[in-house]
Amino acid sequence: MRRTSLLASALALMPLAAVLLTACGGGDDRLTIYAGRSKNLVQPLLEQFSEDTGISIRVLYGDSTDLALGILEEGQNSPADVYYGQDVGALGALKAAGRLSELPSALLAKVDPAFRSPDGLWVGISGRQRVIVYNTDAVDPAELPSSILDYTAPAWEGRFGIVPRSDGFPEFVTALRLLKGEEFARRWLEDLDANDPTAYANNIAAIQAVANGEVDVAFLNHYYLFRFLEERGEDFKARNYYFAAGDVGGLFLVASASILDSARQREDAERFIEYLLSAEAQQYFTDETHEYPLVPGIAADPGLQPLSQIDPPQIDLSDLTDLRGSLDLMRQTGILP
Amino acid sequence: MALALAQARDRLNRAPLILLALAALVTAAVLMPPVYLVWRATESSAIWEHLSDESTLRALGRTLLLTASVTATCIALAVPLAWLTGRTDLPLRRFWTVLLALPLAVPSFVGGFVMVSALGPGGLVQDLLAPLGVDRLPSIFGFWGAWITLSVVSYPYIFLQVRASLSRSDPSLEEAARGLGNGSWRTFWRVNLPQMRPPIAAGALLVALYSISEFGAVSMLRYDTLTPLVYLQYTTSFDRAAAAVLGLPLIALAVLILGLEGMTRGRAHYYGGAQPRPARTMELGSWRWPGFAFCALVALLGVGLPVAVILYWLVSGLSAEGTTSFLAAAAVNSTLAAALAALAAAIACLPVAYLSARHAGRLASFFEKASYAGQSIPAITIALALVFFAATYATPLQRTLGLLVFAYTVRFLPEALGAIRGALLQLNPNTEEAARSLGAGPLKTFARITAPQALPGVFAGMLLVFLTAIKELPITILLSPIGFDTLATEIWSATSEAFFTRAALPSLTLLLISAFAVLIMLRRERLT
Numbered sequence: 078m079r080r081t082s083l084l085a086s087a088l089a090l091m092p093l094a095a096v097l098l099t100a101c102g103g104g105d106d107r108l109t110i111y112a113g114r115s116k117n118l119v120q121p122l123l124e125q126f127s128e129d130t131g132i133s134i135r136v137l138y139g140d141s142t143d144l145a146l147g148i149l150e151e152g153q154n155s156p157a158d159v160y161y162g163q164d165v166g167a168l169g170a171l172k173a174a175g176r177l178s179e180l181p182s183a184l185l186a187k188v189d190p191a192f193r194s195p196d197g198l199w200v201g202i203s204g205r206q207r208v209i210v211y212n213t214d215a216v217d218p219a220e221l222p223s224s225i226l227d228y229t230a231p232a233w234e235g236r237f238g239i240v241p242r243s244d245g246f247p248e249f250v251t252a253l254r255l256l257k258g259e260e261f262a263r264r265w266l267e268d269l270d271a272n273d274p275t276a277y278a279n280n281i282a283a284i285q286a287v288a289n290g291e292v293d294v295a296f297l298n299h300y301y302l303f304r305f306l307e308e309r310g311e312d313f314k315a316r317n318y319y320f321a322a323g324d325v326g327g328l329f330l331v332a333s334a335s336i337l338d339s340a341r342q343r344e345d346a347e348r349f350i351e352y353l354l355s356a357e358a359q360q361y362f363t364d365e366t367h368e369y370p371l372v373p374g375i376a377a378d379p380g381l382q383p384l385s386q387i388d389p390p391q392i393d394l395s396d397l398t399d400l401r402g403s404l405d406l407m408r409q410t411g412i413l414p
Numbered sequence: 415m416a417l418a419l420a421q422a423r424d425r426l427n428r429a430p431l432i433l434l435a436l437a438a439l440v441t442a443a444v445l446m447p448p449v450y451l452v453w454r455a456t457e458s459s460a461i462w463e464h465l466s467d468e469s470t471l472r473a474l475g476r477t478l479l480l481t482a483s484v485t486a487t488c489i490a491l492a493v494p495l496a497w498l499t500g501r502t503d504l505p506l507r508r509f510w511t512v513l514l515a516l517p518l519a520v521p522s523f524v525g526g527f528v529m530v531s532a533l534g535p536g537g538l539v540q541d542l543l544a545p546l547g548v549d550r551l552p553s554i555f556g557f558w559g560a561w562i563t564l565s566v567v568s569y570p571y572i573f574l575q576v577r578a579s580l581s582r583s584d585p586s587l588e589e590a591a592r593g594l595g596n597g598s599w600r601t602f603w604r605v606n607l608p609q610m611r612p613p614i615a616a617g618a619l620l621v622a623l624y625s626i627s628e629f630g631a632v633s634m635l636r637y638d639t640l641t642p643l644v645y646l647q648y649t650t651s652f653d654r655a656a657a658a659v660l661g662l663p664l665i666a667l668a669v670l671i672l673g674l675e676g677m678t679r680g681r682a683h684y685y686g687g688a689q690p691r692p693a694r695t696m697e698l699g700s701w702r703w704p705g706f707a708f709c710a711l712v713a714l715l716g717v718g719l720p721v722a723v724i725l726y727w728l729v730s731g732l733s734a735e736g737t738t739s740f741l742a743a744a745a746v747n748s749t750l751a752a753a754l755a756a757l758a759a760a761i762a763c764l765p766v767a768y769l770s771a772r773h774a775g776r777l778a779s780f781f782e783k784a785s786y787a788g789q790s791i792p793a794i795t796i797a798l799a800l801v802f803f804a805a806t807y808a809t810p811l812q813r814t815l816g817l818l819v820f821a822y823t824v825r826f827l828p829e830a831l832g833a834i835r836g837a838l839l840q841l842n843p844n845t846e847e848a849a850r851s852l853g854a855g856p857l858k859t860f861a862r863i864t865a866p867q868a869l870p871g872v873f874a875g876m877l878l879v880f881l882t883a884i885k886e887l888p889i890t891i892l893l894s895p896i897g898f899d900t901l902a903t904e905i906w907s908a909t910s911e912a913f914f915t916r917a918a919l920p921s922l923t924l925l926l927i928s929a930f931a932v933l934i935m936l937r938r939e940r941l942t
Contacts, residue, residue, distance in 0.1 A: 109896060115911035116904075138907055139891040142649040143794065147892045149654070150798050151805040156813060156896065170652030247650055278633040281912050282530065289536025304912040309730065401651050413646065414469050414638040 105156065107133045108345040111148065113141025113162030114332060118366050126352045132345045141167050142243075148337065149174055158340040159349055161202070163332040165248050168199055169398025171335070178338045181347060187354045188371045192331050194395050201331030201394075202353045203362040204369035205298040206387060207245055208327070209318040210284055215293040221318050225249075225296065225326025229268035237274045238283045238295030241412050245298055245330055250403035252328050252392045259406075266410035276412070288315040296326070299381065303367035322388035329389035330397075331371065429773035430856065436765035437781045443762075444824050448665055448787045450799035454658035464659045470643065474663055477639040480560055480632075481625040481667075487565040488621045489614060491712060492572035497606075498705045500580040502696045510709045511577065512932045517716030518570040518878070519928035521885040521902055524921060526634025527909065528723045529554060529563045538722065560637035566716045567631065568624050571878065572617030575833050578874035579613040582840060582867070585693035598696065612679070612839050616832030619675045620878075623789035623828070626667050630887075640664055641792045648794060661795055668790030672783045721925070728918035741904070745923050748900040751815065752884035755822035756830070756876040762823055763831040763875070768864075771838035772846075782831070789828040796825050797892040804893075818894045822883045829882060830875035837871020838864070869938070877935045881928050901927075 112119060116138040127134050137144065137157070145167035148155050160171065171177050177198040185193050185200055192201030209221060209228075215236075222228060228237055240246055254262040275292050277283035283295045284305060302317050320327035334353055336346045352358055359370035369377050369384050377384050407413040455461060464470060498504045499511045520528070532538045533554045540551050554562070587609070591601045629641045640663055647657035698705055763785065770782040788796060800821045804812045811817045841864065849859040865872075887902050894900065901920045908917035 115913070116907045117911055117913045117916060135896040137891075137896045138903070140649075140910075142652075143888065143891055146648055146652065146654070146794075146798055147801055149652070150802040151812070154805040154809050154812065166650060166652060242646060242650055276636065278526075278636065279910070281910065282527075282634060284912075285531075286535070289534070291535035301912065308912055308914055401653070404646075404650050408469065414473060414643065 105135065106342065107135045108158055108342045108349060109156045110134055110136045110159045110161060110349065111144040111157040112136050112138050113144045113160070113164065113167070114138075119161075121365075122353075122358055122361050125357075126349060130348060130352065132348065134349075145171055148176060153339045155337060155339050157337055158342045158346040159334060159336055161332070161334045161353075163205075163330075164244070165330060165394065165397045166400045168194075168333065168335070169400065171337075172198055172398065176338050177335045178340065180336060180350065184347065184350055184354065189373070191329075191394070192371045193333075195393070196395075199333040199335040200350065200354070201333050201371050202350075203359075203366065204329055204331050204371055204384075205245075205300050206319070206327055206329050206369070206382075206389065207249060208297065208299045208320070209294050210287050210297050210302055210315050211294045211318055212287050212290055212292075213314045213316055215290060218316070218318050221294070223321035224324045225320060226265065226324075228294070228296070229265060229272055231272070233294070234272045235275075236293040237269075237272060238277055238286055238292035239269075239274050239412075240277050240280055240283050240295075240297065241407060242276075242278070244280055245328070246296070247400045247403045247407070248330060248397045249296075249326070249328050250407060251397045251400060252325055252390060254403065254406070255392060255396060256325050256390060263406060263410060266406060266412055270411040274412075284315055288313055290314070294318075298330070300367045303378075303380070319382050319387075322386070323390060325390045327387065327389050328392065329369075329387060331394065332368070429769055429775070429778065433765050433769055433773075434777065437769050437778070440762045440766055440827070441781045441784045443820075444785050444788055444827055446803055447791050447796040447799040447824065450802060451658045451661050451665065451791060451795055454654055455662055458655035458659045460656075461659050464656055465662070470640070470660060470663070473638055473640045473643050476557070476637060477626050477641075477663075477667065480557065480564065480637065480639055481622050481671075483561050484564045484568065484625045485618050485622045487561070488569040488572050489618055491565065491569040492617065493576060493607075493610065493614060494705075495569075495709060495712060496573050496576035496580060496610075497602075498698075498709060500577050501693060502698050502705065504698060504702065504705050504709070506706075508936060510713065511936060512929050513713040513717050514709065515570045515574055515877070515881070515932045516925060516928055517567045517720075518574075518881040519885055519925060520567055520716075520720050521887060521905060521924075522567060522628055522630035523634065523887065524630075524720065524905060524909070525563055525567045526631035528720045529559055529631070530634055531723045531726075532719045533559070538726065555636045557637055559635035560632045560639075562715075563631045563635060564625055564628060566712075568621045569712075569716075570881070571620040571624070571829070572614060574874050574878060575613035575617040575836060576610050578833060578870045579610060579836060579840060580693070582837065582870045588693065609840075612836045613833070615675050615678050616836050619671065619786065620789060620829055620832060622671045623668055623786060626664055626671075627790055627792050629792060629794075644792050645794065654798070658795070661791060664790050664792070665787070668786065669783075671790075672786055676779075676783075717925075721922075724918050724921045727914035727921075730914075741919055741923065744899045744901050744904050744920060745927065747898055748884050748902065748924070749927055751818055751822065751890075751894070751898075751900065752880045754815075754819045755826060755883040756880040758819055758823045759827050759830040759879045760834065760872055760876045763827050763834055767831055767835040767838055768860075771835050772843065782835070785831055786828040788825045793825065793886065793888040794892075796821065797889045800824065800889075801892050813893075813895050815895055815898070818890070818898070821889050821893045822879070822886065825886070825889060826879040826882055829878035830872075833871045833875030833878060834868060837868040837874075840871075841867050873935045873938045877931060880931050884924060884928060 123134060123136055141162035141164035144162065148157055148160065148171065179197040180200055185197055188201050211218060211221060250262060253265065277286060280297050280301050283297055284301050286292055287295050299317050302315060305313050334350045336343060340346050354372055356375060359372045359375040362368045362370050363375060363378050367378050404413065458464065495514055499507045533551060588601055588605050591605045596604065627641055629645055632639055633642050640660060644657050644660045647653050647660060766781050766785050769778040804817055846859050846863050849863045885902050887906055890900055890903055901924045904920040905917050
């Protein structure tokens with residue numbers, strides 16, 4: 078009999094499941110943020126926003142690209158009001174689908190035109206620079222080439238790590254094509270491939286590999302190192318090396334915010350972006366995430382190269398949003414499978 | 415009496431309409447992701463170009479090689495482990511059973527990371543061996559690393575099912591074989607192994623389908639099978655049509671694998687008399703310690719290494735503040751969603767499993783095979799398919815716990831299906847026929863005769879679903895209610911930005927909850 082009752086209780090749970098289906102759904106008038114940035118990095122900031130303004134929020138944390146794909150599938154029924162991400166390609170895909178709406182010019186004007194979309198569809202919140210991360214045992218920084226273009230020299234054969242699939246490398250290839258031309262970019266990628274670079278799945282794996290001495294250098298964004306230094310201490314065997322001013326390797330990329338065309342809480346969404354561009358929030362990026370603040374008047378972390386000295390290559394970030402040509406080129410030259 | 419039995423048999427052989435309808439409903443739900451995939455693929459203007467591209471074909475070759483190697487290795491690991499822990503006098507049997515089931519609950523992105531941290535250049539093992547003069551280990555990147563990692567995380571699919579089948583198999587055949595003068599080995603090969611064939615095949619099927627759709631570990635270990643190519647299309651080109659096109663060969667592979675599994679099944683049923691008794695425990699004698707060492711070695715790779723790396727995170731980390739906040743909520747959420755998924759999957763697969771085991775026919779076979787669809791498709795595609803269906807046709811369900819459980823069920827139904835079908839096949843239908851001929855209705859027969867005897871299989875299936883759902887990532891991110899943190903999302907969020915210390919506690923909690931789930935199943939197994 079015990080077994081029958083077990084089965085019966087299992088069957089009785091089915092209506093419960095049906096209740097669950099409907100109970101937690103339904104409309105929600107909270108501001109809904111899709112945050113493609115690590116919860117560990119930005120949650121305190123988002124909670125502070127809610128506390129300061131009294132606007133209640135719900136946040137979906139995930140990978141920038143996954144969240145953008147989710148928005149594309151959800152269509153006009155997406156619950157998202159704000160997309161806050163760090164992937165330039167995702168912005169391109171959302172824009173191409175007509176999913177981003179124009180931001181008020183007062184918000185856009187808070188940052189330099191270089192850090193926002195020319196059609197007003199997204200605004201940069203914080204910045205990161207492409208750098209070389211090197212192993213402190215294996216490499217003397219004085220001997221590092223100051224241009225990314227020189228890392229195809231035979232001396233670097235088998236010593237160079239890249240993260241070809243995400244977070245900056247495809248954007249770099251686009252910048253290379255724009256600045257130096259298609260043919261130059263193709264040849265450079267072929268030379269790079271011939272030099273047998275090691276391709277990592279993500280930045281964390283790559284920086285770990287540099288510190289472990291699996292490769293001597295890797296081409297990454299600048300701020301991952303600081304997380305490792307906090308986590309592992311000063312004897313972590315990797316450091317950043319900044320490219321020479323104006324070098325295409327030192328591309329400057331941004332994490333950005335935008336409001337969806339289907340947003341229901343537009344007003345709150347604008348207040349949220351305004352908050353991200355406030356002095357308080359910008360200071361948070363300096364102090365906590367080691368990124369560059371983008372609003373003038375807020376100083377960057379003194380451990381970083383000052384923004385005024387960076388002089389990144391002159392590239393319109395919105396030109397980077399369509400990465401397909403670069404991906405094709407990377408495939409043809411063997412950098413991607 | 416003979417006439418009554420014959421009539422009862424006849425009644426049984428015709429599948430009741432309601433059963434067919436329920437099975438059709440379940441199959442329709444499970445087929446949503448593949449239907450979506452094919453539909454998206456037709457949006458591509460270059461289907462053939464993508465499919466015939468050299469890189470696609472190379473990735474297909476790698477997928478085949480990896481899948482075949484991992485499946486064979488998992489069988490070779492799981493069958494002796496299940497036998498040792500289930501039927502012999504091996505010391506600490508229950509301890510090993512719990513430990514050996516756990517690798518299934520290690521999220522694959524953690525598993526890949528662990529392999530690299532432990533066996534990679536400059537990793538833990540190399541540090542340990544450095545005093546002995548070893549300064550370079552063979553590279554784990556590429557095929558070898560992917561093969562070892564996938565084998566170690568997925569052999570429990572077979573282990574748990576064989577383990578469950580051993581606990582309910584009828585020892586009389588074995589006793590008869592011995593009575594006829596056969597030795598232990600001969601009995602094992604001639605009687606025990608054939609009896610284990612259905613659970614081995616069901617488990618191997620899951621391993622093979624898992625291998626073709628796995629992403630986290632193969633990408634960490636840099637072995638480009640087809641699934642990473644699908645992800646690449648999604649996450650860098652945002653070309654959902656091209657991604658779907660590259661997913662088509664995965665469906666074709668799944669059909670091929672299902673066909674192969676069907677061929678190994680044959681027509682035999684492996685059941686004994688009506689009243690199963692506990693089987694005799696085999697004395698290992700001088701094999702005792704080699705067997706012990708074998709269990710220890712596999713457990714060391716599958717559980718020891720991840721725990722060592724997690725503890726290393728915990729001990730070596732400096733930024734430990736904020737580690738425990740919200741951990742309790744995430745643990746409750748994870749357990750709740752995975753437990754509901756296990757229950758839902760067990761209930762949903764019952765009609766399909768029952769139909770397939772008791773009313774075998776073309777339709778039953780189609781329903782059963784189609785139900786495996788979810789296992790062969792990359793998780794991100796399943797997630798996007800259900801996001802799309804919910805947003806387009808069922809907006810009230812968007813971002814509900816119900817939808818998340820539904821998605822888990824679609825993804826993990828095959829795990830419950832194989833185990834439950836296997837359990838039903840081991841059950842002698844004469845008992846059911848007897849109950850029917852004595853006047854019991856079909857429902858009563860099912861509730862009083864079939865269900866109780868199939869329970870170990872049902873629990874094994876539910877355990878598989880629980881262990882795999884609790885670690886699931888892409889589906890959880892894209893379908894869970896907003897703000898519904900789980901242990902898997904916490905771990906991912908921390909490791910993706912090198913907050914290793916913060917990843918440690920949720921990782922350990924995940925393993926502890928999983929161990930507890932295995933223990934509960936073992937208790938159940940003893941009771942039944």
